[in-house]
Amino acid sequence: MTRHEVYDAVVAGGGPAGAVAALVLARAGRHVAIVDDPPAPAAGSHKVGESLPSAAAPLLRDLNLWPDGTAAPHLRSTGMYVSWGSPALHERGPVQDPYGAGWQLDRLRFDAFLREAAHAAGAEPLRGRAVDAVDEGPGLRLLVRQEHGTRELRCAWAVDATGRRAALARRRAIRRREDRLVAAHVLMPRQNPSTGGEPDQEARTVVEAVPGGWWYTTLTPAGRIVAHLTDPDLADPRLRTPDGFLRAALRTRYIGARLTAGDLAGPPVPRWSAAHGLRLEPYGGRGWIAAGDAALAFDPLSSQGILTALHSGARAGLAAALCLAGAPPRPVLASYTDFLDGVAAAYARHHAEAYAAETRWSQLPFWHRRRALHQGAGQGTRDWGVLSV
Template identity: 90%
Template sequence: MTRHEVYDAVVAGGGPAGAVAALVLARAGRRVAIVDDPPAPAGGAHKVGESLPSAAAPLLRDLGLWPDGTAAPHLRSTGMYVSWGSPALYERSPVQDPYGAGWQLDRLRFDAFLREAAHAAGAEPLRGQAVDAVDDGPGLRLLVRQEHGTRELGCAWAVDATGRRAALARRRAVRRRQDRLVAVHVLLPRQDPAVGGQSDREARTVVEAVPGGWWYTTLTPVGRIVAHLTDPDIADPRLRTPDGFLRAALHTRYIGARLTAGDLSGPPAPRWSAAHGMRLAPYAGPGWIAAGDAALAFDPLSSQGILTALHSGARAGLAAALCLAGAPPRPVLASYTDFLDGIDAAYVRHHAEAYAAETRWPELPFWQRRGPVREPADVHT
């Protein structure tokens, strides 16, 4: 185990929250490192969480990331079809959004763009995975797992942007899980008409409730994502195989109708991802602050995950920069807490309203569990 030089701040995680936090800190003149091990682009590689609401545009402008951050090949969202609370399919148009149409992202490309912006501002990239933080009074000592062993990084402030696992904050806070929702998903590559494929031009997202959960499909720059949201204890085991997943998708009323002939041959193996809502309590403490899914994670039905990650990353970076500049930490962190509490309160309200609107299967486990609001369960590690 080797000791590395001390940074003003270390950001653990290079997704939207971590990259933006590092960007803000670097622009504030702080010596900052981003610890991340981003996936190497490969055929069929993708990351779920692809919807970016148009409300992100003002923040991207403020950060100097507009319009490049959402330029082609990212796709403009053309609306949504929803079958929820009724077997009928109805349309939600972008004109109903006060900010207009949002985007369907290539998440790997979008995340890489944000990291590159942070690096250009002066944030140092360090490959690895942050696994813990130890109080080193003053400051913290981060333990980073790398290919050839564990590395130690000293810092005055740490930003935990490691997603739901909250690698740095988990020993300092309680993770309160909303439920056990998981996403089972595949990426179906876009077909090329030039080589005999069938062009997939339907860019509207489709959301369809079913007895055991709900499905969605949407077109992204790298292909069509098809996902089923359910609870792990009631998930059909056949969803674990490519053919079983495809058969389940085709068994739906509307999702299957969006699949082209090219999608039906050789589907990839389904991937499973945690999709439950979760909040950290507290969001921050002496020398550390959580952002993105490490602080607040949302059910994908909200389509607010990336937007909240961007805002919380910017706020976390600013909070750490203010404390490093000598501002009293308590009021700075209290303001950050108030900001996230407001977002969480709105999310909880809208989540309850959305699930209450589906009344066709109240006796079935998935929907019964999402009836009246219940106290979230603490996650113990």
């Protein structure tokens, strides 16, 4: 084994949570690696989870990532139109946010910016996919799948930022799933004036409830994202085809109206992503800590996923750095747990209020399931189902 395979800490996952955790650890003077397998840039590639509330600005400043992290080509959010609870379309502007307007991100670009900041601070990039961790007395042995085999890394602390799959934590904790929400989504490229089309300029997000779930569309630097949120057993199989997805979008009252002639000419093949809420119990243990969606994932209706990923990544990195410096792990992890429990409680309240506000189809499966989920939430008895390994 070479010396480069032994680290103070290894961060598994290079999204916002993992990149920020690695950044904090590297700035604390720790020998840290960040294991990630980012997709190769490709025409039409995109990543959903594009809304960043303006409340992220103070943290980005504290991390010295401001203003570059949200500079052009990322777009400032100009508000939201919502058809929820009634057929009418209501405007919600950034003036309702105490921090002002947020951003609509090119997620691939934003994530790459954060990883580059971590690398510049000294975090060593390792290409691969973390698949498991084995206890080795003091410390862990991480198994990383690479193109030509499996590599083993040893570290005193590991940060699991592998998203909902929680590759390192899943054998050490219980994953509790809120529901089975999935998103079918496409990216409609912005029209190029040189080809005769007008560029899409409508930057307001539109959210529209429908009998079987809800839709949203928003403009990002890469193009217009159109997504339908529903449960897998309720999803129309035709949503898997470009024509079927487009026809479903055009049957809505407001989402279809945002599509341009260029969007109608050749829609891409829809992609599917998990969108269910998920909570890990516990969030950390001996030698490991989870951050981002691995620890706490949200329904996209909250628009809080990236913000929570950034905060949990920073706090997880700090927690690991403190433990590496000799702080007792138990109170450090307890403080981290208190923070995430507070975030989870606030999310649960807002989630219940949002879905309770839509009463037009309360007896239909999608909406009935959400109301049932929140029965008793006021008494703290919300049911999060256990997700098997």
